Amino acid sequence: MADDIDGARPTGSRIPTVIADDVHIVYRVNGGGVAGRGSATAALSRILRRDKGESRGVRKVHAVRGVSFTAYRGEAIGLIGTNGSGKSTLLRAIAGLLPTEHGKVYTDGQPSLLGVNAALMGDLTGERNVILGGLAMGMSREEIKERYQDIVDFSGINEKGDFITLPMRTYSSGMGARLRFAIAAAKNHDVLMIDEALATGDRKFQIRSEERIRELRKEAGTVFLVSHSNKSIRDTCDRVLWLEKGELLMDGPTDEVLRAYERETGR
Ligand SMILES: Nc1ncnc2c1ncn2[C@@H]1O[C@H](COP(=O)(O)OP(=O)(O)OP(=O)(O)O)[C@@H](O)[C@H]1O
Numbered sequence: 284m285a286d287d288i289d290g291a292r293p294t295g296s297r298i299p300t301v302i303a304d305d306v307h308i309v310y311r312v313n314g315g316g317v318a319g320r321g322s323a324t325a326a327l328s329r330i331l332r333r334d335k336g337e338s339r340g341v342r343k344v345h346a347v348r349g350v351s352f353t354a355y356r357g358e359a360i361g362l363i364g365t366n367g368s369g370k371s372t373l374l375r376a377i378a379g380l381l382p383t384e385h386g387k388v389y390t391d392g393q394p395s396l397l398g399v400n401a402a403l404m405g406d407l408t409g410e411r412n413v414i415l416g417g418l419a420m421g422m423s424r425e426e427i428k429e430r431y432q433d434i435v436d437f438s439g440i441n442e443k444g445d446f447i448t449l450p451m452r453t454y455s456s457g458m459g460a461r462l463r464f465a466i467a468a469a470k471n472h473d474v475l476m477i478d479e480a481l482a483t484g485d486r487k488f489q490i491r492s493e494e495r496i497r498e499l500r501k502e503a504g505t506v507f508l509v510s511h512s513n514k515s516i517r518d519t520c521d522r523v524l525w526l527e528k529g530e531l532l533m534d535g536p537t538d539e540v541l542r543a544y545e546r547e548t549g550r
Pocket residue numbers: 310311312344345346364365366367368369370371372373
């Protein structure tokens with residue numbers, strides 16, 4: 284899709300918000316690779332081999348391999364790739380939730396990973412969670428009060444009755460995701476990362492969310508969107524990173540990358 288959001292800004296003054304420089308992420312998983320790992324004998328053999336470090340069943344998963352890119356203000360960047368290709372891992376590293384094994388991530392401003400930053404609680408009502416999520420994102424009580432109704436309206440939680448006064452654990456997964464998105468989107472973010480949030484809502488909610496993503500971009504932030512819906516990516520992003528087996532296969536304009544991806548994966 285043509286991008287005209289930078290119309291007011293002179294070209295050549297692009298401001299970087301995220302720089303990933305040869306980023307490698309490795310997970311370490313305890314207990315992998317040992318036969319009968321739940322049994323007493325397996326536990327005993329682990330104790331006997333305690334001093335052998337990694338050989339006692341710590342498995343490494345090299346989830347992101349040498350990824351480099353620079354993201355700029357006003358960009359909406361889609362992350363695509365087949366299951367397990369490293370998209371969520373890369374987002375979590377950008378958010379500062381995972382350490383890099385090698386390489387560095389530089390960010391300008393505080394990146395917010397949707398769903399994690401909004402640390403919501405199932406036993407509290409939607410109402411209380413709006414306040415909690417807002418506070419967790421650094422909003423003042425006054426700001427939250429001001430935007431409360433907009434958040435509830437945006438989420439659509441109350442469209443079918445007074446659900447906002449019920450505990451969040453009574454919500455369907457779609458309703459929970461919508462409320463999280465509504466809370467996160469109430470604030471203007473320097474860098475907002477959205478992991479599959481749009482897939483859970485119905486079409487009406489998706490359209491509202493996509494509209495809000497476009498607004499957030501205009502407010503000079505950078506938006507990252509992980510999605511398996513090529514349509515959502517096409518409708519919201521102007522640039523796409525394609526990850527496969529942890530490596531960055533392609534980085535370019537949405538149409539170009541999606542066409543190559545669809546050719547390769549048949550979807
Ligand atoms: N907590 C974890 N511990 C160990 N390995 C993990 C962990 N989380 C992810 N992985 C592994 O890292 C690799 C990348 O996973 P990741 O969730 O980043 O992929 P993804 O592209 O987001 O996948 P999907 O599209 O299925 O959501 C996979 O091989 C996965 O098994």
